[in-house]
Amino acid sequence: MTIAAATPAPETEDRGSQIYDLGHTTIFASRHDPRFSYCLYVPANLGQEAKPDLVVAMHGTGRGFTSYRDAFSEFGRWNNCIILCPLFPVGVRGDGNRDGFKYMQEADIRYDQALLAIVEEVGERYALNVDRFALFGFSGGGHFAHRFLLLHPNRLWAASIGAPGSVTLLDPTRDWWVGVRDMKERFGIEPDIAAMRNVPVQMVVGAADLETWEITHRETGRHWMPGANDAGRTRPERLDSLRRSFEAAGVKVQFDLVPNVPHDGDRVVEHVENFFAAVLKNRRTNKKAKPEV
Template sequence: MIKNGVLYERRLEDDLLQEYFLYVPTDCKMGAKLLFSVHGLSRNAKDIAEHLVPFAEKYGVVLVVPLFSEERFSDYNIMGNTGKGYRPDHALQKIVAEVGNMTPADTEQIYLFGFSAGGQFVHRYALAYPERIAKMVVGASGWYTFPDPTVPYPRGILPASNMLDIPIKLDQFLHISTCILVGELDIQLTASLDQSPEINEQQGINRVERGRRWYFAIREAAGNRGLKTIYHYRTLRNSGHDFVQCMQNGDMGRFIFDFLFSNSAVITNMHQNVLKVK
């Protein structure tokens, strides 16, 4: 029995090795919105859940934070494309189904937020399953899948020979309202940041530049199709590549939940921010 207002650490009933955190707000209404938040390579799922719980409570949102372990999901950021581990998209879908059976949440369309490698996962998951996504926020990804049909996945959308059965549905993906958040100090060339020449040339040398280039690439691709999809890009003040710092200094939690679940003035401020950095 799931009690409202309690953060649970759970395991899938049909896969006890798959862990996830679940929070159902105190005043959870039938059809409540469902947010999945995905960790980076530090796999700090509990830390992310604890920081996002107050926002989930305020907005009446059911919060799920899966844990993709290193042992089972070594390449979850690219959707298990290398075949080195389990498929994180399949695991997420099982969690969605289980949460739908336990809570009043609406599981037809979900909301996504991912930080660092989690940001890589959520936008690639959205490329494969856009019909399941309402909105998403991509936080400080190391690199991205660009809407370029001449470049093989995962840098572009050209199907690769080792791509397994991961679908790419770009046209539907470009309908998803998306916000990109990156710490303004996230310009360090850390060990976890892929510095291959191909990625540097296509996307830039740091996370600030790469997020900005991807923002303009998806906005242009949507515009070429006559779409008026909402896209925002924002740098977070006094923040580097650190989730807690982005939450405390950069007010990231407010930006995430306002973009996904409200129409407040902060959204307008996000748009002004991207115009300045163009």
């Protein structure tokens, strides 16, 4: 005799959702590309007040994506934000490459599109409007954050760029990744400076973040190209070069050089939270001020 599988009772489904889909969630594979995954912090009062905003925190080379989820969880709870932390593993093509996501493209993989697919999936799961979100990244995530901003400024309501080892300047005389001359040919996207001017931008780095062993490009390196080290020797110098490049194009930047802090993403989180909170306050005030149509 065949026994039909029992259909889970509604209360069982609700309990599972509370455990795995709210608060500090489980880890989900991306439907778009299961090589990539993500975890979330989702406020437990989801649906009981205004729809939350979305904040994406991108890991660095060490892939500590759950630690950023945990670090931003209290911010998410008290500011009604969902925190999304993607994972782009090392060596997804079997070659041990640690750095592919930082430069947006690795062979046929477009990491900007992989993130956008995850964002849309999260929007669908939680019934959110994800036309715009905030993006933070530190170290390798700082690579990703500022290059994503170059490619998709219209998708961001704020960008926080933390201590990238290398930077892409708004330089139309040099090719990607040092400049943006061939961005259209590579990505099918022209730099949209006007849209970038509408995105609040923070750049944050520790004043004691001065080691250069990991960020000095050498001619034998995978991402070597002429001009690779021209933006400066240290991370603060390179980030300041990025600031000057942005500001020369009319993009306003809040530059936070944090005293006595080395290369430690956890120690800049408070500064990022303060920046996002201020942007959120203005964003939500402006939404309320707009008359209903």
